[in-house]
Amino acid sequence: MLLQDYQPRPDALAERVILVTGAGAGLGRTAALAFAQHGATVILLGRTTSKLEKVYDEIEAAGGPQAAIYPMNLEGASIKDFEDLAERLEETFGRLDGVLHNAVLLGGLTPLEIYDIERWYKILQVNLNAPFMLTQACLPLLKKSGDASLVFTISNQVKQPKAYWGAYGVSKWALQGLMHTWAEELENNTNVRVNSINPGQALTGLRRQVYPGQAAGDAPEPEALMHAYVYLMSLDSREMNGQTIDCSPDESVSPTAS
Template identity: 45%
Template sequence: MNDYQAPVGLLADKVILVTGAGAGIGAEAARQYAALGATCILLGRTVAKLETVYDEIVASGAPEPAIIPLDMKGATPAHYTDMARTIEEQFGRLDGVLHNASVLGNLSAFEDIPDDEWLEVMQINVNATAFMTQKLLPVLRQADKPSVIFTTSSVGRKGRAFWGTYSVSKFATEGMMQVLASEYENRAIRFNCINPGGTRTSMRASAFPAEDPMTLKTPADIMPLYLYLMGKDSLDVTGQTFDCQPK
């Protein structure tokens, strides 16, 4: 799958929501989904960044995307209910979701994690993702064979010292994916996780400030797996976690 070659038009006429679409992996996924024919819904906190990705997609000749400016830190379940209603009214269905938005928090000993930092990381990485998914399920069920991709990490499968908040949030993400995959095992929606690995993004730079970013893969380098799991060649794949950079 990491060498997957997406056929032309793989995502033609699909409607795909990408969170954290303003930069990094989310922006690259949106550009590539759009290049393969998808109408992308770009969700993120910073309007200017979303507009940049929007302009790039339009300039490429791909289907015109939509923009949803939303700060997942402060959003409530009601916001996601309204968002789901708007998507259904405008598009009639949702063929895919890439849950890409996450925050890292600070790396520290578990006993030193500030209360507000713990709450913020869990709110964005777990609560917001759960509420959004829950409210979008009826819209996803309107599609033929939709795909939901969660973003995990190696520290979401094996805990690592000083990564407490982020690590716990990704354990929860893996569990969320597995619960949904089990519930929908004999139904059309599939749920999987992707671990992008060390990638040239601002989050990686904040976690490893001394690291040379030029030694890392770019978001574009790891896209084959994102395309595979969103397209028709993964219709029977669900409940699994994939590594973009297996060791």
């Protein structure tokens, strides 16, 4: 079956505890809602509490399992902050069944020749260092799951690096490398699998920042990609490790769902 034809069961994520970073807006918000809709208890991590509260309320209004909010600005977060998070999750849930590394800082398109070094550090901190530290801190919790799914969000820059995308583009390349490294290191003797997803295009705040003239219909709404996100978090993708689901419209080969 092609992934585009995959239709998750309504309870595909029942009993699963999933952490989503950048859950207050865009693809992270939509994924959190979709995970809850399919039965998951979702931990909403992001930097703007009011946005997280809104998503929490939406999940509640839709009758999903009660979510949890964890405000955190990844820009200034240290390994201690991630260890504290893991400790809180251990106390509350006892395990983690999934992490969607989704939060992102774009920082605008700029030639490398004049790229501001402070901005470079900030972007690599949010997009690359934070997912590494969060994964490391949460690994003991993920190992307590019967099947834990770690998902890193990459972008088209991994397929084709482009001028002016600066630290954002470089962070996505590095994230893909990080995904493969974790996947190989964890493939034996753990129930933790590690994959990435390239949303390709989705009409979100990030996309409007890059293409301000873009209107509805010029790119898919985030909801159109959610079957792939739910698939990766569900047991249906249990055999996947070290792979990438590419949702970009120019992708000629659709991944196969088992």
